[in-house]
Amino acid sequence: xxxxxxxxxxxxxxxxxxxxxxxxxxxxxxxxxxxxxxxxxxxxxxxxxxxxxxxxxxxxxxxxxxxxxxxxxxxxxxxxxxxxxxxxxxxxxxxxxxxxxxxxxxxxxxxxxxxxxxxxxxxxxxxxxxxxxxxxxxxxxxxxxxxxxxxxxxxxxxxxxxxxxxxxxxxxxxxxxxx
Amino acid sequence: xxxxxxxxxxxxxxxxxxxxxxxxxxxxxxxxxxxxxxxxxxxxxxxxxxxxxxxxxxxxxxxxxxxxxxxxxxxxxxxxxxxxxxxxxxxxxx
Numbered sequence: 001x002x003x004x005x006x007x008x009x010x011x012x013x014x015x016x017x018x019x020x021x022x023x024x025x026x027x028x029x030x031x032x033x034x035x036x037x038x039x040x041x042x043x044x045x046x047x048x049x050x051x052x053x054x055x056x057x058x059x060x061x062x063x064x065x066x067x068x069x070x071x072x073x074x075x076x077x078x079x080x081x082x083x084x085x086x087x088x089x090x091x092x093x094x095x096x097x098x099x100x101x102x103x104x105x106x107x108x109x110x111x112x113x114x115x116x117x118x119x120x121x122x123x124x125x126x127x128x129x130x131x132x133x134x135x136x137x138x139x140x141x142x143x144x145x146x147x148x149x150x151x152x153x154x155x156x157x158x159x160x161x162x163x164x165x166x167x168x169x170x171x172x173x174x175x176x177x178x179x
Numbered sequence: 180x181x182x183x184x185x186x187x188x189x190x191x192x193x194x195x196x197x198x199x200x201x202x203x204x205x206x207x208x209x210x211x212x213x214x215x216x217x218x219x220x221x222x223x224x225x226x227x228x229x230x231x232x233x234x235x236x237x238x239x240x241x242x243x244x245x246x247x248x249x250x251x252x253x254x255x256x257x258x259x260x261x262x263x264x265x266x267x268x269x270x271x272x273x
Contacts, residue, residue, distance in 0.1 A: 086208075086209060086211075086212045090212070090215060152209065152211050153209065154208070154209035154211070154212055
């Protein structure tokens with residue numbers, strides 16, 4: 001169902017804010033993860049794990065959910081569609097996988113942040129950090145961003161099928177699909 | 180770049196494109212998708228191998244064993260998180 005231009009622009013703005021915000025928050029999380037990994041001062045390791053727990057649950061998870069939601073709305077509300085173009089399908093798969101890994105990983109962060117709060121200094125020093133997950137996550141988010149900006153061509157079999165059924169006049173709609 | 184990139188606002192082949200152009204636009208799976216899928220599968224395989232080589236340990240246990248924690252402490256530490264009942268009120272901003 002095509003969206004009105006004002007609504008589409010508002011959804012696009014929300015999608016960009018959430019997606020880029022997720023990218024930035026993942027970068028900040030990675031900095032905390034590296035700080036916990038390389039530091040031997042227990043105060044810094046403690047603070048880093050508490051920061052990772054808070055930023056994870058209260059910034060990264062909400063932004064990731066909203067990025068997926070606004071992306072779905074935007075795809076379904078514009079001629080791009082959700083399954084018509086390979087780049088949209090790729091972005092959807094990567095975003096869904098990233099969110100799933102994030103939601104599976106965050107309970108571990110909660111456990112480790114709890115330990116960092118309560119354990120003695122010697123144990124906290126050996127706790128280490130969290131580098132691999134945010135680094136891979138950041139890489140995937142950069143790939144998704146490049147896909148969204150570049151929009152490499154290629155119609156899926158479903159997209160080709162829909163296009164052959166598309167009436168000639170509907171090409172006018174394409175001009176409005178400036179996502 | 181024109182072989183790969185969409186023109187702004189283009190959700191399909193250009194309306195005035197000839198038959199050859201339309202076929203090129205829609206035919207088969209694009210090369211970038213194949214490269215993308217192969218790279219993704221390679222990375223997943225690499226991660227699985229790395230996990231198996233590290234003894235299959237994944238999750239908080241990897242940190243806990245190196246820090247000398249046991250499982251009971253790990254479960255009790257959950258109560259010290261911000262998501263325990265006591266701390267929930269501390270996190271209500273109002």
